[in-house]
Amino acid sequence: KNQVEQSPQSLIILEGKNCTLQCNYTVSPFSNLRWYKQDTGRGPVSLTIMTFSENTKSNGRYTATLDADTKQSSLHITASQLSDSASYICASYPGGSYIPTFGRGTSLIVHP
């Protein structure tokens, strides 16, 4: 069964600090993995898309890593800002399918 597990469930950090969010997936066969940011009351917005051959991909202060051997991904946020407060969702897309499996998300709160 395809599954995506995220940790921690929630995280509180001070503005300016860095943080790392984790995602473990068991989707097979693997096609790509995506990180989304979902602000309260809004739909998810894509941050990064990583395929099997990509280890690291950056989007501004967001850096995603992928280890296809251990089936783990992380999202690192550098120099956090208040606007980074949101839910961060990991989704794995299986090969040959257009239906992704989503994790429950990590709720990040950045305090001033």
Place this chain on the structure above:
Amino acid sequence: GAGVSQSPSNKVTEKGKDVELRCDPISGHTALYWYRQRLGQGLEFLIYFQGNSAPDKSGLPSDRFSAERTGESVSTLTIQRTQQEDSAVYLCASSPTSRETQYFGPGTRLLVL
């Protein structure tokens, strides 16, 4: 250009009533998805439309749920005889093709009393 829009933003209904949710995808996007997001849960796939092909309805939780899409335009998700467990945020997403980035709408928050 305009993003994906959904209406209504919020819907409160009584148990047993029917509801209809609307999604306007980005113009030119052939793929359209409906998802359900329950509180504290991950997004659940409901149904997928690709152009004029037969939709993939494999995620619909019961026969009370149905959806339609005319060509590559508006889609409606209908829930008949609503139950309290139907309370959730219903998200619509569209993409240029099935394997490209999905663009999500803001969702419809459904509360069944």
